[in-house]
Amino acid sequence: MTSAPLPPPGRVSTTEQLMELLDGLYGADADRTSAGASEFWGRLLQQPGHLLGTDLPDANLVAWQAAHLLPPSAAPGRPPTALDVGCGLGRNSAWLARQGFSVTGIDVAAPAIAEAARRSPDPTYLLRDFIREEVPGAPFDLVYDSGCFHHLAPHRRISYRAALHATLAPHGVFGIVTFAAGRMGTTADDAMLLRQGALEGGVGYDLDELVDVFEDLDLVAAGRQPTADEVGAPVFTQDFLHAALFRRHG
Numbered sequence: 302m303t304s305a306p307l308p309p310p311g312r313v314s315t316t317e318q319l320m321e322l323l324d325g326l327y328g329a330d331a332d333r334t335s336a337g338a339s340e341f342w343g344r345l346l347q348q349p350g351h352l353l354g355t356d357l358p359d360a361n362l363v364a365w366q367a368a369h370l371l372p373p374s375a376a377p378g379r380p381p382t383a384l385d386v387g388c389g390l391g392r393n394s395a396w397l398a399r400q401g402f403s404v405t406g407i408d409v410a411a412p413a414i415a416e417a418a419r420r421s422p423d424p425t426y427l428l429r430d431f432i433r434e435e436v437p438g439a440p441f442d443l444v445y446d447s448g449c450f451h452h453l454a455p456h457r458r459i460s461y462r463a464a465l466h467a468t469l470a471p472h473g474v475f476g477i478v479t480f481a482a483g484r485m486g487t488t489a490d491d492a493m494l495l496r497q498g499a500l501e502g503g504v505g506y507d508l509d510e511l512v513d514v515f516e517d518l519d520l521v522a523a524g525r526q527p528t529a530d531e532v533g534a535p536v537f538t539q540d541f542l543h544a545a546l547f548r549r550h551g
């Protein structure tokens with residue numbers, strides 16, 4: 302375990318200082334959710350043959366759109382807006398743009414953002430840290446996260462919820478894809494994850510745990526990613542992932 306540098310002035314007196322102190326428990330190569338992870342993600346996502354190098358959208362996203370669960374525009378005369386959190390190479394951002402959304406894709410990995418913009422110029426891609434920085438264009442009708450949340454250390458779920466609150470419009474829709482507990486990711490408890498200062502490659506969540514974390518939102522749908530046959534289109538689908546869709550009250 303690495304020792305945490307105390308944030309100035311030396312004694313914790315704000316929530317953000319506590320967050321930074323807890324961040325410090327994680328070694329540079331254990332934290333995958335801040336600007337320091339830019340090179341790691343840039344290299345990983347662009348490795349030849351990497352699963353996430355695809356241009357295919359998530360199967361759940363396509364199924365939700367077919368079932369009319371994704372939001373229409375909140376204002377007449379303008380397209381619905383979407384924020385893709387941790388957009389990577391932009392496969393879901395580009396698909397949402399093709400469905401008529403005005404899309405902002407954000408990521409902490411500069412090489413990923415550059416490649417996403419090269420692949421599809423339609424979404425606006427920004428180098429932004431969702432849990433530490435403001436996102437221009439908020440609030441959005443849809444906030445979507447495929448594979449970012451499960452890399453957060455336990456204490457950063459609090460930051461994530463605050464960021465979601467700041468970026469999701471009233472009545473807006475939040476979709477999330479995470480590792481499915483037991484099939485991918487650690488199931489160690491939070492005390493252990495903080496004590497060991499490592500996430501073992503990400504956290505596996507039960508759908509019930511996601512419902513608990515986002516208990517201020519209404520659950521709309523949840524389950525494994527459907528197959529390409531079920532969706533009737535070429536899609537990205539993995540049996541170690543599952544997805545949940547929530548709606549914010551007014």
Ligand SMILES: C[S@@+](CC[C@H](N)C(=O)[O-])C[C@H]1O[C@@H](n2cnc3c(N)ncnc32)[C@H](O)[C@@H]1O
Pocket residue numbers: 333334335338339342353386387388389390391392407408409410413429430431432433446447448449452
């Ligand atoms: C597993 S990849 C998923 C990429 C993409 N969503 C996909 O499914 O193809 C996780 C992504 O989240 C990004 N990320 C991690 N922490 C972030 C943060 N705090 N703010 C924005 N992006 C973040 C990483 O840089 C990486 O591109």
